[in-house]
Amino acid sequence: MSDSTMSVKDWLITMIITAIPIVGFVMLFVWSFGSGTPTVKANWAKAVLIFYAIMIVLYFIFGAALLGGILASGY
Numbered sequence: 755m756s757d758s759t760m761s762v763k764d765w766l767i768t769m770i771i772t773a774i775p776i777v778g779f780v781m782l783f784v785w786s787f788g789s790g791t792p793t794v795k796a797n798w799a800k801a802v803l804i805f806y807a808i809m810i811v812l813y814f815i816f817g818a819a820l821l822g823g824i825l826a827s828g829y
Contacts (some may be wrong), residue, residue: 758792768795772802 760768768785772778785791785799 760792760794765772 772779782799782803785795786803788796791799
């Protein structure tokens, strides 16, 4: 990993790439675990992946609770 700083242009390109549905998700793994990525970008990518994992777990919990409530109400 490199400790070089990233410019605003670098961050803008990073954000545009992550906005592309499948490519962005794959690139998060590349930036997180690949060599040659600036440390700040690798840490950011790892944080985003952790956030995505937490959100998926919360969606399943709330979805199960909602489905359970609907089924319990007799609909």
